[in-house]
Amino acid sequence: DAKTTQPNSMESNEEEPVHLPCNHSTISGTDYIHWYRQLPSQGPEYVIHGLTSNVNNRMASLAIAEDRKSSTLILHRATLRDAAVYYCILRDGNNAGKSTFGDGTTLTVKP
Amino acid sequence: DTGVSQDPRHKITKRGQNVTFRCDPISEHNRLYWYRQTLGQGPEFLTYFQNEAQLEKSRLLSDRFSAERPKGSFSTLEIQRTEQGDSAMYLCASSLGRTSRLVHEQFFGPGTRLTVL
Numbered sequence: 001d002a003k004t005t006q007p008n009s010m011e012s013n014e015e016e017p018v019h020l021p022c023n024h025s026t027i028s029g030t031d032y033i034h035w036y037r038q039l040p041s042q043g044p045e046y047v048i049h050g051l052t053s054n055v056n057n058r059m060a061s062l063a064i065a066e067d068r069k070s071s072t073l074i075l076h077r078a079t080l081r082d083a084a085v086y087y088c089i090l091r092d093g094n095n096a097g098k099s100t101f102g103d104g105t106t107l108t109v110k111p
Numbered sequence: 112d113t114g115v116s117q118d119p120r121h122k123i124t125k126r127g128q129n130v131t132f133r134c135d136p137i138s139e140h141n142r143l144y145w146y147r148q149t150l151g152q153g154p155e156f157l158t159y160f161q162n163e164a165q166l167e168k169s170r171l172l173s174d175r176f177s178a179e180r181p182k183g184s185f186s187t188l189e190i191q192r193t194e195q196g197d198s199a200m201y202l203c204a205s206s207l208g209r210t211s212r213l214v215h216e217q218f219f220g221p222g223t224r225l226t227v228l
Contacts, residue, residue: 034215043115043202043219044154087153091215096142096208097167099217101153 004088009106012078020073020105022088027068030093035062035073037084038104044087047073051093083109113137115220117203123226124193131189132223136205143186144217145178146202147171154202160186161208193227200224 005023012018024033032051036044048055048062050071055062061074075082085104116135124130136143141162146154157176159167162183172178175193180186190197200222208214 032215041221043204043222044217045219046216049215085153096161096214097144097159098156098169099144099146099154100156101146103151103153 003100004090004102006086006088006102006105008103009108011108011110012075014080014109014111015077018075018078018082018107018109020075020086020088020107021070022072023070024088024090025069027090028092031090032093033062033064033068033071034089034091034099035060036087036089036101037082038087039081039084044101047086078107078109080109080111083107115203115205115218117201117220117223119223120221121224121226123228125228126195127192129189129191130193130225131187132201132225134186134188134203134205134220136185136203137207137218138184140205140207140218141183142206142208142214143180144204144206145186145188146204148200148202148222149198157188190225193225195227198225198227 034049035047038044048060050062063072085106087101087104118133143160145157148154157169158178160180175191178188202222204217204219206214206217
């Protein structure tokens with residue numbers, strides 16, 4: 001399985017943008033980049049996904065490097081409710097099954 | 112609430128006992144996944160069903176673990192002869208996929224926390 005590498009932890013101030021990096025140097029052509037987050041005592045929650053182009057949705061933006069070996073999840077204005085563990089995951093577009101989560105980045109948001 | 116539900120939310124058992132967990136996916140979702148998560152780590156994939164067919168199993172799913180989804184709706188995960196190393200959060204997720212291809216968004220339940228004494 002292609003693996004991802006993320007910093008263990010990051011801090012942000014409330015209402016400031018947050019850039020969460022992810023490296024995936026062994027990504028294959030059919031791998032999609034997904035981001036999930038997990039709030040304390042809850043199951044993971046889908047945030048965003050992309051293949052090659054940058055993506056925006058109501059929760060966040062995903063910036064994907066041209067060579068696809070790295071990506072960045074952007075929270076435009078962090079709130080206290082965004083404090084969570086953020087997981088960057090690669091999933092094969094031809095395989096509906098397995099997801100391989102890493103250990104994620106713990107985001108702390110300071111008021 | 113029409114999300115994924117799991118029962119029980121917490122289970123404490125003694126080593127050597129059998130335990131069974133239930134997952135009820137979102138009603139129209141045909142795909143169902145089981146994961147295990149230990150403290151401080153990300154979820155680990157265990158197995159995946161499309162309707163009632165179990166299509167993929169992780170090597171983590173030892174002979175003591177069995178999962179079923181008999182009618183393509185709810186699923187059960189049974190652990191026989193529990194060991195202390197089985198203590199973890201067991202997460203269920205579901206999604207709707209009309210072909211064999213990937214569906215990007217999985218909806219996770221709140222999990223069942225198992226403690227083996």
